[in-house]
Amino acid sequence: MALEIEIKAYCPHIEKLRERVLSLGAVEAGIAREEDVYYNHPSRDFGQSDEALRIRRIGGRNILTYKGPRLGGRSKTRYEQEVLVSETAEMEDILDRLGFVRVESIVKQRELFRLGAVEICIDSVEGLGDFVELETGGEDMVKAENELFALASNLGLERFERKSYLELKLEKAKA
Amino acid sequence: MALEIEIKAYCPHIEKLRERVLSLGAVEAGIAREEDVYYNHPSRDFGQSDEALRIRRIGGRNILTYKGPRLGGRSKTRYEQEVLVSETAEMEDILDRLGFVRVESIVKQRELFRLGAVEICIDSVEGLGDFVELETGGEDMVKAENELFALASNLGLERFERKSYLELKLEKAKA
Numbered sequence: 001m002a003l004e005i006e007i008k009a010y011c012p013h014i015e016k017l018r019e020r021v022l023s024l025g026a027v028e029a030g031i032a033r034e035e036d037v038y039y040n041h042p043s044r045d046f047g048q049s050d051e052a053l054r055i056r057r058i059g060g061r062n063i064l065t066y067k068g069p070r071l072g073g074r075s076k077t078r079y080e081q082e083v084l085v086s087e088t089a090e091m092e093d094i095l096d097r098l099g100f101v102r103v104e105s106i107v108k109q110r111e112l113f114r115l116g117a118v119e120i121c122i123d124s125v126e127g128l129g130d131f132v133e134l135e136t137g138g139e140d141m142v143k144a145e146n147e148l149f150a151l152a153s154n155l156g157l158e159r160f161e162r163k164s165y166l167e168l169k170l171e172k173a174k175a
Numbered sequence: 176m177a178l179e180i181e182i183k184a185y186c187p188h189i190e191k192l193r194e195r196v197l198s199l200g201a202v203e204a205g206i207a208r209e210e211d212v213y214y215n216h217p218s219r220d221f222g223q224s225d226e227a228l229r230i231r232r233i234g235g236r237n238i239l240t241y242k243g244p245r246l247g248g249r250s251k252t253r254y255e256q257e258v259l260v261s262e263t264a265e266m267e268d269i270l271d272r273l274g275f276v277r278v279e280s281i282v283k284q285r286e287l288f289r290l291g292a293v294e295i296c297i298d299s300v301e302g303l304g305d306f307v308e309l310e311t312g313g314e315d316m317v318k319a320e321n322e323l324f325a326l327a328s329n330l331g332l333e334r335f336e337r338k339s340y341l342e343l344k345l346e347k348a349k350a
Contacts, residue, residue: 041273043218053273064260066269081268084261085239093256094241098216098228 004067004080004135005144009157011130014122018111020155021122026115034058036106037092038166042099052166053100055088062088075145076162104173106165118151128168132157179242179255179310180319184332186305189297193286195330196297201290209233211281212267213341217274227341228275230263237263250320251337279348281340293326303343307332 011017022028035057040046046053050069055062061084068079085091096102108125121133132155134148152160161168186192197203210232215221221228225244230237236259243254260266271277283300296308307330309323327335336343 041217044274051272064266064269066272068272079272081265081272083265083269086259090256090258091239094228094239094258097226097241097243097254097256099219 002080003071003077003137003139003141005075005077005138005141005148006133006135007075007145007148007152008131008133008161009152010159010161011122011132011157014124014130017122017132017155021113021115021120024115024151024154026113026120029112029114029119031109031111032058034106034108034110036165037088038103038106039095039100040103042101046103047170052164053095055085055091055095057088062086062091064091070162071141073141073145075141075148076164077141077145104166104169106169108165115151118148120151120155123165125165127172128165131161131165177255178246178252178312178314178316180250180252180313180316180323181308181310182250182320182323182327183306183308183336184327185334185336186297186307186332189299189305192297192307192330196288196290196295199290199326199329201288201295204287204289204294206284206286207233209281209283209285211340212263213278213281214270214275215278217276221278222345227339228270230260230266230270232263237261237266239266245337246316248316248320250316250323251339252316252320279341279344281344283340290326293323295326298340300340302347303340306336306340 037055039053052067054065056065063082064085065080065082071077106125108123111122113120117136119135123131123133125131134151136144136148138144212230214228227242229240231240238257239260240255240257246252281300283298286297288295292311294310298306298308300306309326311319311323313319
């Protein structure tokens with residue numbers, strides 16, 4: 001089972017955070033624009049079931065991702081499965097014809113760093129602002145959460161957010 | 176709109192048919208084992224709606240294909256959309272989690288020939304027997320049908336079949 005164990009925090013100062021990340025020995029692993037399109041299911045409401053289905057474009061790659069419901073705990077840990085697809089337009093057409101409904105799109109610039117087994121993402125999300133995501137894999141959620149929150153503390157992160165970018169954007173659209 | 180205009184016939188003698196195909200100037204374009212897994216939709220019955228969703232493995236490639244309802248006429252013309260996916264296991268997992276249900280698998284050896292814009296497939300389908308499919312694209316279904324049936328006549332094909340391999344296999348399982 002592929003668990004994505006992840007915590008997210010608001011990022012008040014990108015430059016300061018980048019300095020801290022590098023000072024801990026993290027390695028910069030690239031910067032990319034990510035364009036996500038989120039879908040709802042033809043017969044169940046992902047907003048209720050806390051699932052997600054997304055097509056992401058990043059560079060020349062296209063990724064279809066399913067995310068299961070968050071598993072509780074202090075993080076936003078959830079099952080995640082992804083597959084590379086050759087063309088977004090073709091995948092979108094198949095989802096449309098199967099009755100999936102486009103909900104929202106999220107565009108962000110993501111700067112990625114690696115620190116051991118942890119990915120540190122500094123995200124500038126269009127319409128939402130700047131965030132940091134700390135992510136790791138594995139099967140021991142509690143141990144991984146402790147490691148991620150210790151790292152977050154080292155980075156001076158204080159304001160955490162369990163909601164997804166999709167939820168934040170949908171909330172903002174309603175407000 | 177990507178129309179797949181296709182007719183299918185039973186093939187009593189593969190060797191004789193192959194000779195006729197080559198004598199018309201068709202070019203052999205490869206032979207491959209195709210392993211298809213068909214799915215049903217979480218909330219509508221593809222048997223009723225005459226749609227299909229399939230994952231095909233062929234050589235090192237994996238293809239997700241959606242087929243719309245047959246459009247009438249004398250052929251099995253239908254809308255078709257496909258996308259390459261990196262791994263069948265990951266795609267199957269995503270479909271399972273979205274509530275799609277595995278219905279049946281079809282395994283065949285397909286020998287492919289090209290004659291102008293027409294693909295001629297000689298299929299040996301496990302559990303069903305030998306068939307010939309003549310397929311072309313385009314938007315003028317009637318014109319394409321006439322061309323395909325003229326070619327079928329040249330090939331000596333007589334017993335046509337509008338049902339899909341999936342339907343034939345499901346019928347056989349019921350009988």
